[in-house]
Amino acid sequence: MRTALALLFLLAAAAIPGSLLPQRSLNQGNVNDYIESNGTVAEIYDKLQLFDVFESAWFQAIYVLLAISLIGCILPRSRDHYRAWRKPPARAPRYLDKLPHHAVGETSADLAQVQARAHSVLRSWKTAATDNDRAGAYSISAERGYGRELCNLVFHIGLVAMLVTIAAGRMLSYEGMVIVVTQSGSYADATEVDQSTEFCNTSTSNYDSFRAGNLFDGTGLNPFCFVAHDFSAEYLPNGQAKMFRSNVSYAEGEDIFRDHSEWTDYELAVNHPLRLNSDRVYLQGHGFAPTVTVEWPNGEKRTQTMQFQPTDLVNFLSSGAMRFDPPAGMYPDLFERRQHQIALQGLFAPTAQWEGENGQLLVSGFPAMRDPALAIDIYRGDAGLDTGSTQSIFSLDSGLIHSGQLQKVERVNMVAGETVTLDDGTKVTFEGASEFANYQISHDPMQTPLLVSALTMLAALVGSLLIKRRRVWVRLVPIASGTRVEMGGLVRTDRAGWEAEFDRLYRQIMDLPPLEEEEDQDDIFVD
Known part of the structure; x- marks a missing residue:
């Protein structure tokens, strides 16, 4: 990815002469006038293909290397993302109180009722349950936000598609x-x-x-x-x-x-x-x-x-x-x-x-x-x-x-x-x-594919910014008066808005009424 970023910056820098100097593809007369007016310097520019920047060998080389580098980023990341998506959520840690977000409480409902309610609340999450976690209790591991990495991959695929369609359009147009x-x-x-x-x-x-x-x-x-x-x-x-x-x-x-x-x-x-x-x-x-x-x-x-x-x-x-x-x-x-x-x-x-x-x-x-x-x-x-x-x-x-x-x-x-x-x-x-x-x-027969690629990139970029990777663990311990509920949460990216979502999940599992300020609050996390 560092190579791709360096090549992307180099491509932007290489395009600067194309905007500052006249280009033959746009106006041959302006190029001839510039060469006549600037003598040896203009002749050097011409040998360096600075009047044909976007058709030059060095610009096309950067362009091709960028596409190859992006493909080299996409393939291993796609494989790793598929493996992570297939892998079940991590087991609950022994001490949930050490996580950034933690809540504990007791409810009069028995263990089976709380289990059913927890699974219902987390039905849109990727979950895994175990009867004997690291603390020897029943726990539910839940994870959400895999779409963030998927959108990131789609963004890069769209970028490669856009580079390919631009190149194909130049050759076929x-x-x-x-x-x-x-x-x-x-x-x-x-x-x-x-x-x-x-x-x-x-x-x-x-x-x-x-x-x-x-x-x-x-x-x-x-x-x-x-x-x-x-x-x-x-x-x-x-x-x-x-x-x-x-x-x-x-x-x-x-x-x-x-x-x-x-x-x-x-x-x-x-x-x-x-x-x-x-x-x-x-x-x-x-x-x-x-x-x-x-x-x-x-x-x-x-x-x-x-x-x-x-x-x-x-x-x-x-x-x-x-x-x-x-x-x-x-x-x-x-x-x-x-x-x-x-x-x-x-x-x-x-x-x-x-x-x-x-x-x-x-x-x-x-x-x-x-x-x-x-x-x-x-x-x-x-x-x-x-x-x-x-x-x-x-x-x-x-x-x-x-x-x-x-x-x-x-x-x-x-x-x-x-x-x-x-x-x-x-x-x-x-x-x-x-x-x-x-x-x-x-x-230009590639206009429609180029538009689709650009829109795909934009949609994927928005998705990668909105979707957050977060994890929740719910540990249920039966007690004489009902069930003890302990919950821990961890967000893998920025934490904006995560506290409100974590509190809402906890109150739903505990079957508590929502706070007044939360009743009209939309969940800013998207999956």
């Missing part, structure tokens, strides 16, 4: 994030969102980000779909978020193939997820997706609605990028076509405020979309659209800019509906913006 641009907001009607508002949990490729346990191979997803109709946010006058909501329609299994009008409606809100079997859909966050149209000199247009990443989580000033490929017919030569791609990078404010010396610095004055604006740099050249290499959706490749493959042609501030014309006649129009919602889908 998965968690994914998906961003859905919704047709909501004051400027939604002015924009044409070409992105689908539907998500289907039928393939891991449908997620924007996805991570799973070691035993989940990407198959066996619970098939369901939902359509996000809107997103709404309520704010206090100071801009603090009050409530987020999103109305969705969903369907499971074969119902997916029905018309959307037959799907079930549901309102997602903070701490009010959509529960589907062992999957849960959470409304995790939100942001804004500006819509920009590029019109080339030949009249052909391309429109994109792209989510920007909030950099200010109070007023939602956001940063992002867009890339546009010119129409195929304009530049038949592939190389020349690459040199005329359009790329945008800059800031978006849902409620624009202009600061700085020239009033050209864009900031956001409120998180709701009241007066959207863009502050962007417009580039022309090779945006890396068909290179096959991955790029961030929130920023352009700085290497392309530094190498000159992307040339800045304009820096503009734009409000909704405004158009800017580039030097070659290409027009860039800021159409407006929509809101996007970030939905998290979590799957």
